[in-house]
Amino acid sequence: MTDTPAKPRGRRPGRADTRGSICRAALSLFSTLGYDKVSLRAIARAADVDPALIHHYFASKSDLFAETVLDLPLDADRLVAEVLAGPRDRIGPAAVAAFLAAYDGPDGGRERFTAMLRSAVADDIPQRPLSEFMSKEVFGAIAEQLGRSDFKLRGQLAVSLVLGMALSRYVLRLPALTSADDTVLIESLGRAMQELLVEDW
Structure with missing residues (x-):
């Protein structure tokens, strides 16, 4: 046995x-x-x-x-470090530029982001992970490293700014936004982003 x-x-x-x-x-x-x-x-x-x-x-x-x-090679720590490495008075535009670069990145980045935005319009479940990730690991992290005690609120306001633009540009395809050059968006939204992430309230 x-x-x-x-x-x-x-x-x-x-x-x-x-x-x-x-x-x-x-x-x-x-x-x-x-x-x-x-x-x-x-x-x-x-x-x-x-x-x-x-x-x-x-x-x-x-x-x-x-x-x-x-499904993107998105390194949040590297992105935050690159935004903070520039001049303090250009952090807002740099953050918007980093978002647009990630959205339009290689390997079908725009298609994946746009698909998630379309899903978020019809179903609120996929919306939460994307917005929570960006507010906590990207924009909130920038505000926190700048010493802002209200970094969570600032991060979520920043996300509402860029996701609202992305929804309008890539899903609703508002003509003026669709045809606008990225540099215009970076400068115009960058001023609002600077206020949200950097400036005193």
Whole structure:
């Protein structure tokens, strides 16, 4: 009579499609709960993997969100650092320029963003992860690093500015916005963005 090997307990440390399982679990949770309410531990539980494996594949929650929901190589930390590296009196225009560059980026960025905006008009669930991600990891982070105690409010106001423009330009296709040069948008919206992120109220 031979001994039967004991069945290992707990989650396996890895398997062939671990990364894919993490991405699918993250997409499902981000889409249903939003960005803020999803933790890396919750994603690990949903994917049935060790939480350490998420850090093996992704540097942060924002990186995981960018790849699974936006499906874009969007490095929020790098974007924030680049905006803050410029002159303080040009942070607003730089933030708008960074948004437009991400929207019109390579690998079909505009199509993915526009698809998410169209979905948000018909269903409020996909809207929350996108707006929460941008307000917390991009615009809110800029305001926070500038020392603004109300950075959460400033970040959400900034998101309302750029997403309102994107919706009007790429989904509603308002003629003047559609034909406007990016430099015009950067300068005009940049003044409002400067007020939202930088200036004293």
